[in-house]
Amino acid sequence: MTLLLLVIIYLAFISLGLPDSLLGAAWPVMQQDFAAPLETAGLLFMTIAGGTIVSSLVSGKVIKRFGTGRVSFISGLMTASALLGFYFAPSIIWLVVCAIPLGLGAGAVDAALNNYVALNYKAHHMSWLHSFWGVGATLGPIIMAQFIAGQHAWRSGYLTIAGIQFGLAAILLFSLPLWNRVSKNSNKALHENSEDIHNNSDHEDTKYVKPLQIKGVKLALLSFLFYCGVEATVGLWGSSFLVNVKELPASVAAQWVSFYWGGLTIGRFITGFVTFKMSNRMLIRTGQIIALVGAVLLLLPLPSILSLVGFIMVGLGLAPIFPCMLHETPIRFGKTHSQTIMGYQMAVAYTGSTFMPPLLGFIASYTTIGILPIFIAIYIAVMLLSSERLNTLLRKRVHISN
Template sequence: MATFFLIIIYFAFISLGLPDSLLGVAWPVMHIDLGAQFQSAGLISMSIAGGTILSSLASGFVLGKLGTGKVTLISCFMTAVALLGFSFSPSFIWLIVLAIPLGLGAGSVDAGLNNYVANHYKAHHMSWLHCFWGVGATLGPIIMSRFIGGNSSWRYGYRTVSFIQFSLVLLLFFTLPLWEKVGKERIKNSDQIDGEGNESSTEIISEHNTGGGNVVTLPGVKFALAAFLFYCAGESTIGLWGSSFLVNTKRFSPVTAASWVSLYYGGITVGRFITGFVTMKLSNKALIRLGQIISLIGIFLLILPLPQILSFLGFMLVGLGFAPIFPCMIHETPVRFGKINSQKIIGYQMACGYIGATFLPPLLGFIAAKTSISIMPFFVLIYIVTMLLGSERINLLMKSLHIKNNNLKC
């Protein structure tokens, strides 16, 4: 039963990724059809992000009241309805209205699923689940491009993804009782909770457990939030401006630059699949550190005036380095800060990640418009170094707390 239920969660992660890349693929056709300005896609994206940030911040309260199963069901239903609404939208203003429930649906389910897996499954499942998010993000453009390329409307692309989401809603509805049942079974086996080789959260931070209090005041939480903000800022910055950097700074053709940036995303997806196996040998902390070091090497290859082939290697290394960071930081959250606090903290972490991904890449674009896009890897370098320092600071705090707890016991 636990295996069957895990398959359902995998499908849920695929569904999370499906809508994320639809707008960018469909917008060149959508804005003409709706009579909207090309740059108006930014307003839709910001509306989705705003809803996602709000629901992520509120996810601790919502999940505490309804539970992960019901929140996942309701959120997926909201997403399906919003996508169906997109397919029937008569004007641009309706897209803005529907973007709000689309974002609200994404935030809570993202935080809820991540927290559930972090508390009930081993680290390799977290990496593979985020790999499957990449599968969904890849399938979305494929579905949309088939309808657009086949002389069909973008509306059929949105409608198809909506029907896929409604199918998941039905599956979640009929399996709703399994969430609590499987969760209780997993809790009986403690080695399924704390991951591979990680110390129990109750050993590290038991004296700081707050339950319903202000979890941001816990030792290390602010550094964790900053790490998520700068990780997502770095990942999104490369994705948004990487092609422009290669064309304008490294003198690549637009076609070649686009294919190399797609390999960057491929590096993240494949890297997370590989990370799932590596977690059986290495701890989350080691993989976070290793990923940050690999991404630093990749960024230096982009900064230095090296042959073009090394720029390709740099993009691949940044993607491979980024691969383990996000899922391992999520899975480490209950270990670092306690299972009683992880639900709220993961919600805050997701919100900070969305804030970083939403606001810092456009800020870079504004500065680059006044200067040069060649500054892009320097910004990402700052993000990675800040994230690395924050992560290492958390590790030192956890080590000191562990030593303090042991001394108290003695």
């Protein structure tokens, strides 16, 4: 039953990933249909991520009351209904309304499942779990591209994704009894897979301290802020950059952005195997450097095909960072505060998704979308510096404790 539960969790992350990359791929066409300014996509994206921030912050109470299984089902149902609302939406106002449940449906389940896997499974499971999120994020633009290539029917793309989401929600519904049975003996069933976490007892100096007062937590939150700033900004504005700067057709741009999400997905699958040989910290550092090189390729005045290489490199570089940082949470800060800190991390991560892409859209509306690579390079550089500073603090703490 434990293995079957893990499969259900993977399906839940496909459900989370499907809508995340959809708006960016469809926006060049949606913008024309609604005669909306460029930065409207930032408003919609901010509304979606804002709902996710709220649900992440209350995730602890929600999970405690309803259970992970029910929250996962309700999340999938809310997301599917919101996507169906996008299909029927007659105006931008309706899109904003539908964006609210789309965001609320993601936050609580995201924080709960991440903490569950961080506590009970080894690092490769976390990477593979997030590669399944990448499967959904990759399929979104691919499906949308098939509909906007000929007739600009972005609504049909949203309808198709909504149908898939309803199917995943049905699977989660029928799996509810499984969640209830497994939860009764999960500690015993998962003990063998959680040696690293259970053998790493909480640091005594963090047991009686508020989570935000633990040394390094704020740097970790800053890393999550700029990671999601990079990931979301590339996903939202990548197509617009390719259409307006590189002068590619909208359908081709959507396909190229799908390669970015594909790089993210394949990279996380590969990371799952690499974790047997490399530590989380080394994978985080290596990924940040690769992503920075990819951003530089986008920044330089090179042929369009190298922009595709840049997008793929950014995706590959970002791949190990998020799951490895999540898996490090109980190791960095102890089990006592891991769920609370995980919720904070998810909320701050979605804050990056909320404000950083619209910030770029606002500035681009007065300048040019060609500034995208500059912003991406800056975000990655700040993330790298924050991460390395955190590693220094952790090494000092280990040295002192010894």
